Amino acid sequence: RTRSLDSMKDKDAQLWFKEVEDIIFGALASSNFDTTMQEFYLNAGCFGTGVILTLEDTREKIRFTEIPLEQVVLEEDAYGRVNRVYRTFPLTAQQAFDLWGDEAGEAVQEIVKKKPNESLKFLHYVGPRDERNPAKADSTNMAFKSVWIEKSKKHLISEGGFLSNPYAVGRFYKDSQDPFGYGPADDVLPDTKLASAMVKTLLLSAMKQADPALIAPRRGF
Secondary structure (H helix, E strand, O other), X not given: OOOOOOHHHOHHHHHHHHHHHHHHHHHHHOOOHHHHHHHHHHHHHHHOEEEEEEEEEOOOEEEEEEEOHHHEEEXXXXXXXXXXXXXXXXXXXXXXXXXXXXXXXXXXXHHHHHOOOOEEEEEEEEEEOOOOOOOOOOHHHOOEEEXXXXXXXXXXXXXXXXXOOOXXXXXXXXXXXXXXXXXXXXXXXXXXXXXXXXXXXXHHHHHHHHOOOOXXXXXXX
C-alpha cells in the first residue's frame, strides 16, 4: 500500500498492489525464506543481531542467506540506519569458481585444479555510492555500491550495485552508540555462567564419588 490513504481509495491502485502482493508472496514461498528466518530469529534472540543477505538466484529467483555475526562489520548513518556492511567470509576454491568462473582470480584458478576443497577468504562490501548518474539504470550507477574481492591476491572480482542495501540487519535491543544489538541472552548471561559452573562442580563431585581416588602401596597390601 502507499503511505497516502487517499491514493489507496483508487480501485486501479488497489488492484495493482494486490497483484504485486501475490508476486512477492509467490517469490518468497518458492525460496528458502522460511528456513532463513528460523536462523535469523535464533541469532537475533541469542546475540541480539541478525543479518540476512538477499541475492538473485538462477533456480529460485531469490536466495536468502543468514550471515554469521562474526563475518560482518556494520556502520550506521546519522539516522541510525545500517548503510555500510563489510563481510569477510570463506569459500572453497570450487565454490568460488562456480560463482565467478575465471573472474574469481589467479589464486582460485591455481587451487581449484589441485585442491578444490581448500578455503580462501573473500570480502564483500556494500555501501552508498558517492558518485553516480541517477539517470542511468546500470549497476554501476545504482544507489548502493557492491564490491567482491579475493583477499589473498587482493583481486577485484566484480563491482556492481543495488537499488537498496541487500543486507537486512535486525537488532533485538538497540543502543544508540553501538551498531550491533543486544539480545535476551545478554540479560541472563550471568545466570547462565553461574548455572554452568554449578553443573561442572556437580559433575566433578559425582565422578569422584563413582570413582574415588585411592592411596595404596605399589604392590598392594
